[in-house]
Amino acid sequence: MRLLEYKAKELLAKNGVPVPKGLVASTSTQAREAAERLGCPVAIKAQVPVAGRGKAGGILFADTPEEAEEAAGQLLSTRIGGAPVNKVLVEEKLAIARELYFGVAIDRFEKTYGAIASPAGRVDIEETAEKHPNLIHRVRVDPSIGFQPYHARILAKALGYSGGQLLKLSEVMRKCYLVAMELDAELLEINPLVETEDGGFVAADAHIIIDDNALYRHPQFEKLESEEMCLSDRELEASRSGLAYVELDGDVGIIGNGAGLVMATLDLVKLCGGRPANFLDVGGGASAERMARALEIVASNPRVRVIFINILGGITRCDEIARGILDAVKRLPREVPLVIRLVGTMEEEGQRILRDAGMEVLRGMEEAAERAVSIARGG
Secondary structure (H helix, E strand, C coil): CEECHHHHHHHHHHCCCCCCCEEEECCHHHHHHHHHHHCCCEEEEECCCCCCCCCCCCEEEECCHHHHHHHHHHHHCCEECCEECCCEEEEECCCEEEEEEEEEEEECCCCEEEEEEECCCCCCHHHHHHHCHHHCEEEEECCCCCCCHHHHHHHHHHCCCCHHHHHHHHHHHHHHHHHHHHCCEEEEEEEEEEEECCCCEEECCCEEEECHHHHHHCHHHCCCCCCCCCCCHHHHHHHHCCCEEEECCCCEEEEECCHHHHHHHHHHHHHCCCCECEEEECCCCCCHHHHHHHHHHHHCCCCCCEEEEEEEECCCCHHHHHHHHHHHHCCCCCCCCEEEEEEECCHHHHHHHHHHCCCCEECCHHHHHHHHHHHHCCC
């Protein structure tokens, strides 16, 4: 479960992490009233479950309540990354001296948590790691002892702080880690973690992903509205259809059967130079109807330029998958090129069904991935 920014900040503030003063608004009138109550210049921030919100124009600034009302009206009538803006966070505009990054994430290679800090805030941490790896500072957290004050001091010192500021920043980091543990978070990210002009530290943005498998321990999230669960329209529709779907920001749609196969397909598309648009697992024993629904959902994403269908039939029958593909193609709202790899149970019949309909079927996974990436690039 991904929490919207305002909900993440509520949880951080409750646990002693400094956050900007702010109020949530669902209408432009509420945004004006919120700005009046705050009594200072504000940032109007779209509450959507997508990355790159600022680059997409999802954060506006206002000096007066009237400007706040106008800015909120602009945002509430738009979609960002395919997600509708149903709420905005009206928040005090900070006097920023420096922007940092701090995150707590699962280190799957080490099978534990890790804490990450960088002096390059407001930049995608992946971009920083790729272009400036010397700006990434990590500590591995032994689960038997947790994230200790000395861990935090090591990171704060690596960011160039000393004395009282080092202790302040260390305490913010330690509290963020405790929030992540309390929530069973897969990721807690503060980007940017702002050093203010008066020498304090404030979580100017917050991103928290809670492990779905631990939600039974957090009944407070059971009544969250669908938009507060950060589901895009397609993710919500997939959830209603019983499909495992996660939206990404690329242009190669991906459908497979089995989480491991789908993850391997995403990795292979990336290795071939492509950008996956989604993760979609139709599951074992998928019916023609289930396959057709999956294809409709992926094709409804306007960013998708090609769909790579990768099926390894075990209990899933390739002939059923083929019938689902043909059924969906008739109903798709737009033409999207399909790259199909279909092997396993009833593969000869499945391939025959598709070839009789004029569709090409590939056997090699790598060949199919290369073909999909080539089409996405305009090949």
